[in-house]
Amino acid sequence: MHLNSALFTSKSNNRQIAKDSAPKRGLFWATRTRILVWYVLTITIISIVSIPIFRELLYIRVDERVRKDLVKRILVFNTLIENEANTSLSASDLAKHPNFSKSQVFDPRFVRPSSHKELKNFFDLFLSEQLPEDETFFMTFVDGKFYKSNPRGRPEIFDRDTVLMRRWAKLVKPERGEQELADPKLGGLIYITQPVKIRGKNLGVFVIAHTVADERQETIEATTVVVQVMSVVMLGALMLAWIASGKVLAPLRSLSTTVRSVSESDLSQRVPVYGKDELADLASTFNDMMDRLEAAFTTQRYFINDAGQELRTPITIIQAYLQLICNDAPEEVEKNVTLVFDELDRMSSIVEDLIILAKAERPDFLNVETVDVSSFSEELFAKAQASGERNWRVDRVAVGDIVVDPERLTQAFMNLVQNAIQHTKSTDKITIGSSITQNTVKFWVRDTGEGIDEQEHERIFERFARASSIYNSQGTGLGLSIVKIITEAHDGKVILHSKLGEGANFCMVLPVEPINLK
Known part of the structure; x- marks a missing residue:
């Protein structure tokens, strides 16, 4: 009762010491906080890089959509301006211009102009039939001068006397262009021009222009919404990351607590193991x-x-x-x-x-070299015979080379011989031998002495251990433990076959190939 109380008190004191010795760190220096800080920095850098890219991609998509719309409209204009009276477009032509109805194609009012007057009539009819989208402007020029536009209200950049309008009025070749405008309300400008030529003579020019300020404003607003959503999502992600990092680092905290609770008198503490990560x-x-x-x-x-x-x-x-x-x-x-x-x-x-x-715990315990098994076995037999008067026998002698520490192996073998002598009489037989295969070599000592109880086979190899019953050694109790340590140092093992009253057979099994010393 007193022992259990003392043990409990000792463990409690160890835990208290571990708790008191735990390093006091500020919140910022905690691993959990540093993980969160790196997470925030990573997300922030990704956002700083990705938001402008997202905005530019939206700009590109919007400008591409505007260009496609202008191209479709200019194709409709070219189709009508090239038509002769009372002719119709083929089905393939109509398929290219889905925004243009079949009734318009067959409208007899659309006739290819041959003079400035007919061109004006064509422009009047065409502009009246078109409904431009916001920020899209249809402008016509006849004989180098501005004629009409749809819608009529236009930004200052499209006033008839501006440099841009005068240049458009004199164009003789189709042109597609983009340019930034000084007026921030208009933003950029995308346009397509189509001169009208009849028999090589330039009668006028048709221009479709679109200012992209509204689309870019919508893009900015969409980007703002994305930033706001990302901010909310990031806040939620940070909260989840804080909770998740606590869960992930829980085993480390448990490990740290356990390490601090370990002391010289209490090595029983263990860390709980969860999962397979x-x-x-x-x-x-x-x-x-x-x-x-x-x-x-x-x-x-x-x-x-x-x-x-x-x-x-x-x-x-x-x-x-x-x-x-x-x-x-x-x-x-x-x-x-x-x-x-x-x-x-x-x-x-x-x-x-x-x-x-x-x-035996040192890395230089063994000094290995190549040894001839036959000569080595004969030396062992000679030393064994000189150790005591017994009926000595040799089973067999192996032939070949092995890589071992001959001094240590001799010491282990002679310990087996001394053990056999101690538990036999002068009339008993002690047999030694060696054999070699492709991968292993065996050295054994077999006697007809008192034998060993099977329950004692493991215990007799422990330090200072002696078997009970009649197997009562007069030695130090370290001989067989030394045999085991030397054999295991050679990456081998000791095999014991024995029954009480029937003698004992100790066999050292070692690898033939060179071993990797630790």
């Missing part, structure tokens, strides 16, 4: 990292505790025998000194094994 992947990666850290800290804690337990025993024994040496008779001193040295050797062995386990 990049932030979810970040949260999963962080949780995986925390799992590894928690496992490493837990292993380190157990390792330190176990190492302390293992080293405390020989130290206590040494202290006891040193006290005896001081009080013993001279004949007992040599015996006690020998025992002290045995315990010191045991401590030295433990320290050496601990150093090996510590070096």
Whole structure:
């Protein structure tokens, strides 16, 4: 009960520390605000660029529509002026001029003029039949002088004595043109002129002109409406962006809170994972990292505790025998000194094994080279025979080359040999061997000793772990863990086949090809 209360108090204190240690940032420096500012800048730049383009496109569309209308009307005029009396247009001709009715085409009043008088009559009849749109002006010239217009009221630019009107009156070739006018009320001017020639003689000129001020004003008003709508839409978009950015950044805030809540005594905090996007992947990666850290800290804690337990025993024994040496008779001193040295050797062995386990985390743990498996296997067999009196056997010897660290691999193999010696009798058989395939090489040590319970197969490879029951090691408890670490450093694995009372078979399986050292 007290332990749970202490743990709860510790976690609460960690969260409070994380909360107090959270950096105090102003609103402007918050990531959410900066995202919104960049969003506003982006939208503003796009609007500044797109609105003038939109307005210019509208101008172009309006001017194009005006040009098409003027062209249609001038085609109608040309069609009528070219008609002989009592002739009709073909169906294809009528299809080209949808604004011109069939009754007009057959109107006998429209006759090709042959004199100035007939041209005036033609202009009178034509102008009376036309209904120009706003800002469109039909103007006629006869014998180099202004004659009539429709509508009669015209801007000052179309007064009969202006430079433009006098130039139009003297034209002898068709002309299409555009020009900006000084009067802002009129804006630009689009016009088409059509001289009337009979038998090579210029009788007059017909002009259709259109001022685009009204259309451009409508374009400006349309642009203004678009700007107003965009402003409202942008305001709504900013509100939605603010809310959406908060939702998107929620996992980051959760990650930040979790990171601040992590402490040396509490590594259990994890970030909730939602969805399958990049932030979810970040949260999963962080949780995986925390799992590894928690496992490493837990292993380190157990390792330190176990190492302390293992080293405390020989130290206590040494202290006891040193006290005896001081009080013993001279004949007992040599015996006690020998025992002290045995315990010191045991401590030295433990320290050496601990150093090996510590070096296993370093990138230079292995120094690989090409090794001939046959010669290497023979050396291992010779060293194994010298380790103890057993019934030694060799299964087979592989032939080929592999890339390994021979020193480390020898150390791992001899640990398996020592393990086999410790759990066999002098009459038991220990068999070693090696084999090689296209991708892997195997080294094994098999004995006919006491065997290992299947439930203990995983645990005996842990540091300072010893199997229970009759599998009771007299070593440091680090030998098999060193075998596992050296094998895994070679990107290999250790396989154990054993049953209680039926012996054990330890096999190291390693890759033949060169490994990528981390």
